[in-house]
Amino acid sequence: MQTRKTMKELQKEVDTYISQFKEGYFSPLALLARMTEELGELSREVNHHYGEKPKKSTEEEKAIEEELGDMLFVLICFANSLNIDLEEAHNRVMKKFNTRDKDRWTRIEE
Numbered sequence: 001m002q003t004r005k006t007m008k009e010l011q012k013e014v015d016t017y018i019s020q021f022k023e024g025y026f027s028p029l030a031l032l033a034r035m036t037e038e039l040g041e042l043s044r045e046v047n048h049h050y051g052e053k054p055k056k057s058t059e060e061e062k063a064i065e066e067e068l069g070d071m072l073f074v075l076i077c078f079a080n081s082l083n084i085d086l087e088e089a090h091n092r093v094m095k096k097f098n099t100r101d102k103d104r105w106t107r108i109e110e
Contacts, residue, residue, distance in 0.1 A: 007087040014076045025081035035074045042067035 005013070018025055026034065045064045048055045055061070079086045 007090065008085070010072075011076055011080055011086060014073065015080050018077065018080070025077055028078065028081060031074060031078040031081060035071065035078060038067065038070045038074050042071055 025031070041062070042064065045062055045067050047053045049064060076086065078084075079089070
């Protein structure tokens with residue numbers, strides 16, 4: 001059985017992988033371009049599954065899960081290259097949503 005990983009563990013795992021190569025992390029601009037490329041691939045898969053554009057018979061079947069995984073990997077590379085703790089970044093964003101946007105949406109009645 002596979003254990004769940006914390007964000008810190010994910011960031012460390014990616015850093016350990018990247019650190020074995022002389023090239024290290026790509027520049028922030030290159031990582032942003034790569035993230036944009038991966039987002040395009042994710043968008044294509046979502047459009048095939050939920051949109052009006054069916055896959056061509058010659059196109060390889062890819063899962064949305066795989067494309068999200070690619071996005072997450074590049075996002076972690078981007079954060080690591082800039083020494084950003086994604087757990088801290090997430091906590092700040094959630095605080096913002098829980099304060100600034102607390103009354104923005106219609107809550108589900110319990």
